Amino acid sequence: xxILYLYTTSGCHLCEEAEKLLNTLQESERTQWQPVEISDSxxxxxxxxxxxxxxKEQGSDREIGxxxxxxxxxxxxxxxxxxx
Numbered sequence: 001x002x003i004l005y006l007y008t009t010s011g012c013h014l015c016e017e018a019e020k021l022l023n024t025l026q027e028s029e030r031t032q033w034q035p036v037e038i039s040d041s042x043x044x045x046x047x048x049x050x051x052x053x054x055x056k057e058q059g060s061d062r063e064i065g066x067x068x069x070x071x072x073x074x075x076x077x078x079x080x081x082x083x084x
Contacts, residue, residue, distance in 0.1 A: 002077070003058035004033040007048040014066050018053035021070045029077055 006022060008015035022033040038044040038052060048054050055073065056063045057080055064076045 002029075002031045004031055004077070005036045005056045005058065006033055007036050007038050007044065007052050007054040007056065009037060009039050009052060012052055015053040018055065018066060018068075021068070021073055022055070024070055025073055025077065029074065031077060 004022065006015070006018060008018070019035075025031060026033060033055070036044070038048050051065050054063050054065045055068075055076075057077075060080070062076075062080050064073065068076070
């Protein structure tokens with residue numbers, strides 16, 4: 001199972017859209033995702049504050065930032081992960 005992190009914050013309507021896409025992706029790909037609340041860290045606010053939502057794969061520096069479609073997200077995941 002591959003893990004994705006969604007950098008997000010409460011009240012972010014674009015993040016809610018990204019969550020819907022990740023939920024759909026999770027049904028068809030061997031992935032799970034976890035939210036990361038950026039307001040809990042000054043470093044994360046500095047890095048992602050004006051860029052959220054951002055999806056990052058666990059164990060790498062690969063990121064995809066908004067805007068992205070379900071198909072773009074799916075292609076991004078498939079290019080980066082080796083499915084075992």
